[in-house]
Amino acid sequence: MTTTTETxxxxxxxxxxxxxxxNLVDTGQYKKLQMxxxxxxxxxxxxxxGEVGCFCSNNYLGLANHPEVVKAGIEGIEKYGAGTxxxxxxxxxxxPHQQLEKTIAKFxxxxxxxxxxxxxxxxxxxFPTLCEPGDIIISDELNHACIIDSxxxxxVIKKGVQKTVYKHSNMGSLREALEKATKNPLVNGVMWVVxxxxxxxxxxxxxxxxxxxxxxxxxxxxxxDDSHGTGVMGETGRGTHEHYGMAGKDIDFYTGxxxxxxxxxxxxxxxxxxxxxxxxxxxxxxxxxxxxxxxxVACSANKAIEILMNEPQRVQKLRDNVAxxxxxxxxxxxxVLESPTAICPIIVHxxxxxxxMSKRLLELGVYVIGFGFPVVPEGTARLRVQISAAHxxxxxxxxxxxxxxxxxxxx
Numbered sequence: 001m002t003t004t005t006e007t008x009x010x011x012x013x014x015x016x017x018x019x020x021x022x023n024l025v026d027t028g029q030y031k032k033l034q035m036x037x038x039x040x041x042x043x044x045x046x047x048x049x050g051e052v053g054c055f056c057s058n059n060y061l062g063l064a065n066h067p068e069v070v071k072a073g074i075e076g077i078e079k080y081g082a083g084t085x086x087x088x089x090x091x092x093x094x095x096p097h098q099q100l101e102k103t104i105a106k107f108x109x110x111x112x113x114x115x116x117x118x119x120x121x122x123x124x125x126x127f128p129t130l131c132e133p134g135d136i137i138i139s140d141e142l143n144h145a146c147i148i149d150s151x152x153x154x155x156v157i158k159k160g161v162q163k164t165v166y167k168h169s170n171m172g173s174l175r176e177a178l179e180k181a182t183k184n185p186l187v188n189g190v191m192w193v194v195x196x197x198x199x200x201x202x203x204x205x206x207x208x209x210x211x212x213x214x215x216x217x218x219x220x221x222x223x224x225d226d227s228h229g230t231g232v233m234g235e236t237g238r239g240t241h242e243h244y245g246m247a248g249k250d251i252d253f254y255t256g257x258x259x260x261x262x263x264x265x266x267x268x269x270x271x272x273x274x275x276x277x278x279x280x281x282x283x284x285x286x287x288x289x290x291x292x293x294x295x296x297v298a299c300s301a302n303k304a305i306e307i308l309m310n311e312p313q314r315v316q317k318l319r320d321n322v323a324x325x326x327x328x329x330x331x332x333x334x335x336v337l338e339s340p341t342a343i344c345p346i347i348v349h350x351x352x353x354x355x356x357m358s359k360r361l362l363e364l365g366v367y368v369i370g371f372g373f374p375v376v377p378e379g380t381a382r383l384r385v386q387i388s389a390a391h392x393x394x395x396x397x398x399x400x401x402x403x404x405x406x407x408x409x410x411x
Contacts (some may be wrong), residue, residue: 028352029372033363039065040264041389047360049060053395055385057264059248060232060342062316062390063304064264073265076299085294088280092292100293100302102382104269107305108238109248112277114117115293117284119257119268121144121225125190126270128153133160134189135250138177139377140206141165142199144225148374151194162186168199178218190221197226197240198233201342201376201384205233206306208251209244223253227268230262232342237308237315243340252276258297263304265297316390319394320342325387328400336385344385354381357406364402 024030032195038045042062044054063069076096079128086092088161097115104113116122121147127137130260139147151163167173181187193215195206208224226239234242241251246324253272270280280287309316322342329336334346348354351372358370361383372381383401 028355031355034367040393041065042388042395044360044367045366049365049367052362052365052367053391053398054367055387055399057386057388058228058260058366058372059264059388059390060261060318060386061237061308062388063261063301064305064329065390066263066304066307068307069263069300069304072303073296073300076084077124078296082294082296085188085355086292087290088287088292094292094294094295094298096298096302097292099296100263100305101269103302103305104271107109107309108254108271110254110271111274112271113271113276114225114264114280114287115258115267115269117267117290118260119225119255121286122268122270122288123147123150123225123255124153125280125286126150126253127161127194128165129280129284130253130276131158131161131364132189133158136162136164136184136187136189137183137192137194138174138181138220139163139165139193140168140195141195144170144227147194147196147225162187162269165411169204169207171214173206174211174214177218178214182218192223193220194223194225197224198228198341200228200343201345201371201382203245203337203339203341203345203384204338204340205229206238208241208246212246212250219250222250223255224251225255227255227257227260227342228261228343230256231308232315232318233340235315236312236368237261240398256302258293258304260311262308263297263301265300266350267301270309286316314389318387321389321391324393325385325399326389329385329403332400332403334403342387343386346383347378348381348383351378351381354383357383360406361402364405366399366402366405368399 035047036044037047040057040059043051046052080094082256084092101113101115127150137151139151150390155161155163163176166177181191193211198205212222229240233240252278256269258267274364326344329344337345354370354372359369368383368385370383
């Protein structure tokens with residue numbers, strides 16, 4: 001029998017949810033999911049629109065639909081089956097997991113790596129597992145949400161773990177945070193500094209050499225989420241550290257994804273010291289209580305990394321495409337944030353405007369997403385244009401032509 005309290009609770013939930021959704025529709029901020037009916041590539045088939053130029057994907061190296069990557073996944077599923085059906089420590093560790101983790105460690109030049117079903121899950125494992133009471137985590141204020149949630153979780157699970165933020169890429173602010181931590185009587189363990197390598201909404205990069213120098217000065221450990229840098233930054237696509245000429249071992253721990261440049265499938269990883277990865281295997285809740293990465297994805301991702309290591313020219317093509325696109329976007333009359341990354345944000349400030357511009361571009365045959373609150377702060381809404389090595393000049397020219405038309409319509 002339903003009680004009055006349960007009924008009232010449902011009514012309250014329905015009313016407040018409907019109000020939020022109605023407001024999103026009325027203010028032009030309601031997001032609609034687009035249905036893709038074909039593989040991810042330079043172009044993709046979108047329900048209701050047909051073939052459109054894709055400029056919102058993280059498929060930076062064009063490997064998501066690479067024949068060898070697809071073939072590796074098919075062979076993996078034929079040999080090992082559709083699912084792992086278990087967590088890693090029970091019966092969910094398959095040969096391709098071990099091979100992929102060796103490949104990741106070799107690629108990043110670190111001792112060991114360990115895979116998860118997503119980078120979010122990997123990052124969620126990092127601090128709650130490796131931090132102890134008396135530690136402090138110091139984070140760039142624009143770090144990805146997965147880092148923020150990992151920090152919050154660490155302070156809940158491990159009472160006595162402290163956390164703080166420093167101003168975005170501000171080394172004076174980071175020094176101040178480290179200095180305060182050394183004088184804080186509650187901090188008597190490890191000081192951790194964590195940053196994105198490439199900041200996904202801004203498209204700018206962390207000042208890793210300066211951050212590393214401060215970490216060394218204060219005896220802090222450094223963790224980098226390089227999800228948007230791996231495969232993109234550096235001469236051979238090793239990541240943001242390579243962009244600066246740093247060694248892989250200069251970073252204590254990496255978090256990264258297999259769902260962007262490295263095949264574009266799914267999954268994430270942690271990489272760093274052998275002892276750190278052993279602790280993750282033994283104690284990390286996101287691996288002890290979550291099924292292993294699907295083997296087909298592990299096979300595809302491993303092949304994607306092999307292709308990248310054998311074909312570093314893909315990184316150069318991406319870099320050339322980015323330079324061409326940035327020049328074209330500027331000549332179309334839009335201001336794009338400067339960056340060496342494949343992310344080209346066009347700031348339009350208003351969320352409804354960003355969504356409307358995105359819709360119009362789609363009507364013109366170009367798939368670009370408008371981002372607004374709560375993905376970015378209020379007043380900083382943007383169109384995030386993302387470039388891929390899969391794009392040819394004809395695709396980039398279509399993007400630029402559509403932006404020129406959009407600009408003319410706004411004037």
